[in-house]
Amino acid sequence: MDRIIATTQDGSHTIQLVNTTNTYHSKYGALQESTHIFINNGLKYYIAQNGLKESISVLEMGLGTGLNALLTAIVAGRENWKIDYTAIEKYPLKGHEYNSLNHAQVSDEENAADIYDKIHSSGFGNSITIHDYFELVKLEMDLHLFDAGDKKFDIIYYDAFAPQFQPDLWTAEVFDKLYACTAENGCLVTYCSKGDVRRALTAAGYRVEKAPGPIGKREILRAIKEEGFSPTK
Numbered sequence: 001m002d003r004i005i006a007t008t009q010d011g012s013h014t015i016q017l018v019n020t021t022n023t024y025h026s027k028y029g030a031l032q033e034s035t036h037i038f039i040n041n042g043l044k045y046y047i048a049q050n051g052l053k054e055s056i057s058v059l060e061m062g063l064g065t066g067l068n069a070l071l072t073a074i075v076a077g078r079e080n081w082k083i084d085y086t087a088i089e090k091y092p093l094k095g096h097e098y099n100s101l102n103h104a105q106v107s108d109e110e111n112a113a114d115i116y117d118k119i120h121s122s123g124f125g126n127s128i129t130i131h132d133y134f135e136l137v138k139l140e141m142d143l144h145l146f147d148a149g150d151k152k153f154d155i156i157y158y159d160a161f162a163p164q165f166q167p168d169l170w171t172a173e174v175f176d177k178l179y180a181c182t183a184e185n186g187c188l189v190t191y192c193s194k195g196d197v198r199r200a201l202t203a204a205g206y207r208v209e210k211a212p213g214p215i216g217k218r219e220i221l222r223a224i225k226e227e228g229f230s231p232t233k
Contacts, residue, residue, distance in 0.1 A: 001091055005100050013101045022165050024064045028216030031106055036214035038068045038157045042189035046155050050185055055082045061143055062159035063089035066119045067103050074109045076133040086137045148181035158190035170197050175204035188223040202231045
């Protein structure tokens with residue numbers, strides 16, 4: 001998989017697959033997109049609705065450049081929110097790739113570079129302490145092979161490649177798997193608001209709602225595992 005660094009409109013970098021239009025983030029701004037979708041409409045939304053727990057469990061599908069993990073670790077440290085973060089990535093970046101990205105530089109966090117390096121340089125399969133409020137487990141695997149066991153996640157960042165590039169990651173079967181490992185009142189948030197995706201999430205059992213999108217996108221989806229909700233009603 002050949003990849004190049006591209007600069008988005010807010011000055012933050014993304015990755016683009018060579019000879020395609022497929023990028024890891026919005027061309028309108030990687031930083032603003034990740035902050036709006038996953039931090040504001042995922043993490044902060046969940047806490048606003050459910051209150052702060054002793055530890056919040058987050059599953060990210062598509063670690064990619066590590067931007068979502070970096071932003072989550074920064075917020076966790078600033079707010080003293082204990083976060084247990086699991087990230088799935090089938091095609092991890094190489095050292096020269098993540099070292100070329102400016103995610104830490106565009107952040108206003110003093111320790112962003114150290115956090116970002118720990119996220120990428122840590123090994124796969126083991127729990128790593130990034131700082132006092134952020135524990136990370138990275139899994140190098142295909143989502144279809146992921147088995148959460150008894151673990152339940154409060155928040156799922158669903159950041160897979162778009163359906164036209166990876167249609168097998170947007171099926172009812174995939175969302176059935178994710179619903180089963182979503183905690184009660186937990187939520188899944190994604191940038192993709194296509195009708196087929198909404199219907200697949202609803203069929204899995206989630207209550208699906210639209211939220212305003214980031215710059216360059218009209219809306220996003222948030223799917224909530226809600227006791228008593230029935231998609232047939």
